Amino acid sequence: DAKTTQPNSMESNEEEPVHLPCNHSTISGTDYIHWYRQLPSQGPEYVIHGLTSNVNNRMASLAIAEDRKSSTLILHRATLRDAAVYYCILRAIPYGQNFVFGPGTRLSVLP
Amino acid sequence: DGGITQSPKYLFRKEGQNVTLSCEQNLNHDAMYWYRQDPGQGLRLIYYSQIVNDFQKGDIAEGYSVSREKKESFPLTVTSAQKNPTAFYLCASSTRGTGTGELFFGEGSRLTVL
Numbered sequence: 001d002a003k004t005t006q007p008n009s010m011e012s013n014e015e016e017p018v019h020l021p022c023n024h025s026t027i028s029g030t031d032y033i034h035w036y037r038q039l040p041s042q043g044p045e046y047v048i049h050g051l052t053s054n055v056n057n058r059m060a061s062l063a064i065a066e067d068r069k070s071s072t073l074i075l076h077r078a079t080l081r082d083a084a085v086y087y088c089i090l091r092a093i094p095y096g097q098n099f100v101f102g103p104g105t106r107l108s109v110l111p
Numbered sequence: 112d113g114g115i116t117q118s119p120k121y122l123f124r125k126e127g128q129n130v131t132l133s134c135e136q137n138l139n140h141d142a143m144y145w146y147r148q149d150p151g152q153g154l155r156l157i158y159y160s161q162i163v164n165d166f167q168k169g170d171i172a173e174g175y176s177v178s179r180e181k182k183e184s185f186p187l188t189v190t191s192a193q194k195n196p197t198a199f200y201l202c203a204s205s206t207r208g209t210g211t212g213e214l215f216f217g218e219g220s221r222l223t224v225l
Binding site for chain 1 (some may be wrong): 115145146151152153154155199201203212213215216217218219222
């Protein structure tokens with residue numbers, strides 16, 4: 001499965017928007033872009049996913065570049081509870097089983 | 112409520128002992144996975160199973176063993192052959208084929224070797 005690259009860490013102020021980038025230059029046409037986040041000492045939780053079009057849900061928005069080589073997870077108003085490690089992974093259809101979790105981006109939210 | 116249950120949450124082991132971590136899901140998912148996470152690192156795949164009675168090695172399978180006798184259960188045994196077993200272990204499940212492919216994770220088991 002294709003790999004992704006993300007910044008190691010980012011910082012945001014509370015109640016401000018946060019844009020978390022992800023590069024996936026070797027993405028294939030059947031790869032879905034998934035985002036997960038992991039709070040301290042917990043298992044990761046699903047945030048959002050998309051294929052080509054931008055996506056919105058109650059947690060976040062996902063903006064996908066036209067060439068699909070990059071994407072951005074958008075948290076519209078960061079809260080202290082959003083402080084976590086955010087992982088961007090690619091999920092092939094039919095599902096490749098060995099999808100790769102990199103180190104992710106550690107988001108700190110300042111009050 | 113549907114979800115994944117891992118037990119125990121914390122486990123201490125003496126060197127040379129085998130330990131088994133439990134993972135049970137009631138989501139009716141075909142696929143199940145075991146990951147290892149070391150401090151400050153991402154998740155690394157140990158084993159995965161797409162259907163009952165079938166499983167494949169992931170990137171770091173050495174020193175670990177699994178079984179998949181029931182759809183809802185995927186236990187992981189950390190054997191004495193695993194050189195550095197102290198880590199946070201995560202179990203996950205997902206559907207196969209089409210659909211969102213969303214991964215559902217348990218809360219993890221933290222293993223410490225004394």
